[in-house]
Amino acid sequence: MLQRLMLSILLQLIPFVSARCSDPTVTDINMSNLGISEINESLFQNCNPQAYSLDLSGNKITLINATAFASYDDRIHNYIPLFYQLKTLNLNDNKIISVDPNAFKYTKVLNTLYIRDNQLKVIESGMFDLIGDTLVTLVMSNNQISSIGMSVFHTNIRKLRYVDLSHNKMTYMEAWPYIPPSIVVFNLSNNDVNKFTNHLNWTYDLTEPYFTYVDLMYNNFTEWDNEWFWRYQNHKGNYVFELANYRLKLTNNPWNCDCHMYYIISTIQESFYRFAQSEFIHIECEHPANLRKKRIIDVDLSTFVCDSKVDFPFG
Ligand SMILES: *[C@@H]1O[C@H](CO)[C@@H](O)[C@H](O)[C@H]1NC(C)=O
Ligand SMILES: *[C@@H]1O[C@H](CO)[C@@H](O)[C@H](O)[C@H]1NC(C)=O
Ligand SMILES: *[C@@H]1O[C@H](CO)[C@@H](O)[C@H](O)[C@H]1NC(C)=O
Numbered sequence: 424m425l426q427r428l429m430l431s432i433l434l435q436l437i438p439f440v441s442a443r444c445s446d447p448t449v450t451d452i453n454m455s456n457l458g459i460s461e462i463n464e465s466l467f468q469n470c471n472p473q474a475y476s477l478d479l480s481g482n483k484i485t486l487i488n489a490t491a492f493a494s495y496d497d498r499i500h501n502y503i504p505l506f507y508q509l510k511t512l513n514l515n516d517n518k519i520i521s522v523d524p525n526a527f528k529y530t531k532v533l534n535t536l537y538i539r540d541n542q543l544k545v546i547e548s549g550m551f552d553l554i555g556d557t558l559v560t561l562v563m564s565n566n567q568i569s570s571i572g573m574s575v576f577h578t579n580i581r582k583l584r585y586v587d588l589s590h591n592k593m594t595y596m597e598a599w600p601y602i603p604p605s606i607v608v609f610n611l612s613n614n615d616v617n618k619f620t621n622h623l624n625w626t627y628d629l630t631e632p633y634f635t636y637v638d639l640m641y642n643n644f645t646e647w648d649n650e651w652f653w654r655y656q657n658h659k660g661n662y663v664f665e666l667a668n669y670r671l672k673l674t675n676n677p678w679n680c681d682c683h684m685y686y687i688i689s690t691i692q693e694s695f696y697r698f699a700q701s702e703f704i705h706i707e708c709e710h711p712a713n714l715r716k717k718r719i720i721d722v723d724l725s726t727f728v729c730d731s732k733v734d735f736p737f738g
């Protein structure tokens with residue numbers, strides 16, 4: 424008798440001890456600021472499998488592993504999703520250092536993912552492949568990301584429209600914003616980027632009107648290199664005329680207006696109308712001192728002393 428009484432008390436207590444969902448009908452689960460350090464199945468006991476948003480922000484989570492959002496089903500000896508309709512997952516303001524490549528295997532309809540203010544250093548290839556058909560918004564600002572895997576932003580990420588990677592530690596820019604079919608905003612502002620690379624061997628295929636907007640403000644660009652966009656153009660033709668289509672915001676960088684920039688500045692000045700609507704005419708020089716805060720469109724090129732063999736790559 425006493426044993427049965429104890430058991431029934433225990434059974435009543437268990438959900439309140441280990442589970443955080445007190446109301447199994449709630450579809451907006453809020454588990455923010457609860458001191459959670461580990462995501463495991465017991466955390467989600469009694470939670471609504473039909474929930475569409477889960478807020479785990481402000482905790483102490485360090486890892487998101489492959490079964491974080493799955494439950495082990497003894498009958499079929501396999502993992503099944505804990506949440507079938509989860510659209511929004513908020514992991515902001517944790518201590519996440521690693522996300523398993525299969526972390527989103529059981530959240531197949533996720534469209535909004537927040538991992539802002541964490542400690543990620545790398546975005547591994549394939550990280551979003553499993554949600555490539557649904558992911559629309561990705562916010563990973565304020566981490567320490569200095570490396571992005573080759574195939575992270577690729578054609579299999581079909582719906583992605585908004586990417587925020589501001590306030591990270593990236594030092595290079597690839598053709599990432601132009602490869603997935605739907606990206607509208609790609610924000611890499613407040614990083615340390617000082618060059619465009621082409622490890623992906625992307626070739627220019629932008630057609631107007633092009634809507635991607637790429638924010639590279641507050642980075643570390645100083646020396647312009649004509650090779651950067653010449654590589655994207657497959658070393659064919661004059662890349663400067665196409666620059667406006669890339670929709671790059673490159674202002675607020677420590678640009679050095681020297682002979683490296685002679686070609687691009689002169690071409691932009693000569694084709695003012697083509698660039699009138701673009702961000703390029705707002706770029707200002709930081710160096711040399713006499714040109715500081717001068718817009719490249721207003722710079723007097725006759726004061727540049729350049730070796731034409733070096734500075735006119737297209738002859
Ligand atoms: C969750 O609760 C916190 C307060 O602890 C609140 O700041 C936050 O906005 C809530 N999240 C949602 C998605 O309602
Ligand atoms: C689940 O995580 C909590 C901390 O959040 C921990 O106390 C508990 O032991 C873990 N349970 C399992 C089964 O790993
Ligand atoms: C994921 O984490 C849970 C809880 O910490 C652990 O039980 C499980 O073995 C881990 N799974 C993998 C694939 O690492």
Ligand SMILES: *[C@@H]1O[C@H](CO)[C@@H](O)[C@H](O)[C@H]1NC(C)=O
Pocket residue numbers: 564589590608610611612613636638
């Ligand atoms: C990019 O992020 C910065 C810093 O968070 C923000 O100020 C800026 O408005 C963002 N740019 C766009 C285009 O959303």
Ligand SMILES: *[C@@H]1O[C@H](CO)[C@@H](O)[C@H](O)[C@H]1NC(C)=O
Pocket residue numbers: 594615617643645646
């Ligand atoms: C910024 O770029 C310069 C070279 O132009 C380099 O020496 C410096 O280390 C870079 N700073 C950061 C924070 O990447």
Ligand SMILES: *[C@@H]1O[C@H](CO)[C@@H](O)[C@H](O)[C@H]1NC(C)=O
Pocket residue numbers: 573622623624
């Ligand atoms: C790009 O081309 C180089 C040289 O041909 C090659 O080594 C590299 O694997 C290519 N990269 C990709 C992502 O295809």
